[in-house]
Amino acid sequence: xxxxxxxxxxxxxxxxxxxxxxxxxxxxxxxxxxxxxxxxxxxxxxxxxxxxxxxxxxxxxxxxxxxxxxxxxxxxxxxxxxxxxxxxxxxxxxxxxxxxxxxxxxxxxxxxxxxxxxxxxxxxxxxxxxxxxxxxxxxxxxxxxxxxxxxxxxxxxxxxxxxxxx
Numbered sequence: 001x002x003x004x005x006x007x008x009x010x011x012x013x014x015x016x017x018x019x020x021x022x023x024x025x026x027x028x029x030x031x032x033x034x035x036x037x038x039x040x041x042x043x044x045x046x047x048x049x050x051x052x053x054x055x056x057x058x059x060x061x062x063x064x065x066x067x068x069x070x071x072x073x074x075x076x077x078x079x080x081x082x083x084x085x086x087x088x089x090x091x092x093x094x095x096x097x098x099x100x101x102x103x104x105x106x107x108x109x110x111x112x113x114x115x116x117x118x119x120x121x122x123x124x125x126x127x128x129x130x131x132x133x134x135x136x137x138x139x140x141x142x143x144x145x146x147x148x149x150x151x152x153x154x155x156x157x158x159x160x161x162x163x164x165x166x
Contacts, residue, residue, distance in 0.1 A: 015122040024101040024112040027077060028087075037089070039124075040064035040080055049076035049090075053083035060084030065123075068093040068114065074103035077112045088112040091120025 023029075038058045042051035050071035053059050064085040066076050073090065080088045087110050092098045098114040115123070 015119075015126060019115055019119045020097050022098040022100045022114040024073060024077065024103070024114075026074060026101075026103050026105050026112075027108040028111040036062045037065055037123075038062040038085075040066050040083065040085065040088075042079070049079050049088075051079065053079050053085075056083035061086060063087045063089060065089050065091065065120075067091050067120075072103055073101040073112070073114075074105045074108065077108055077110065078105060081108055081110050086110055090114040091124070092117045 038055070039047055040049050040053050040059050041047060041055045042049060043054055045054075047065075047067045048070045049064070049066035053064070059080065060083065062085060064080040064083070064087070066080060066088055068090050076090060077088045090101065090112065092114055095117055098116050101112060101114055
């Protein structure tokens with residue numbers, strides 16, 4: 001089923017803390033990943049992940065940040081996986097707590113979680129400080145996806161946004 005999750009933001013202090021997250025019914029159910037976070041773009045610089053990812057070179061081996069809406073969760077995560085992402089963090093498109101993500105696709109093997117609209121906005125605000133808007137790639141921004149030992153229903157994205165060259 002779809003379990004309750006947490007996203008733990010380590011730094012910066014302005015957005016640090018434990019956030020509620022929703023887990024996908026599909027894809028990896030146990031995982032431990034660490035990589036840069038990259039906003040996944042599709043045609044027209046859309047951030048909904050509903051078409052093939054146009055910045056696949058930037059997303060490859062990274063954790064893709066994708067907005068909720070327009071298409072199914074399965075389509076979003078599959079497009080990110082096809083682009084080489086190792087995990088997906090979906091930002092909810094409505095206020096309130098994020099729910100679980102339903103869907104079925106046995107070919108999806110990467111992890112996916114959803115965070116609230118407000119937590120997503122806070123993370124994007126921090127990403128903006130380090131984002132090269134010409135190349136749409138991030139600098140020194142790390143997001144770790146971890147499956148919490150001993151708690152089979154709880155997975156966590158541990159986010160650490162590191163100060164670095166602008």
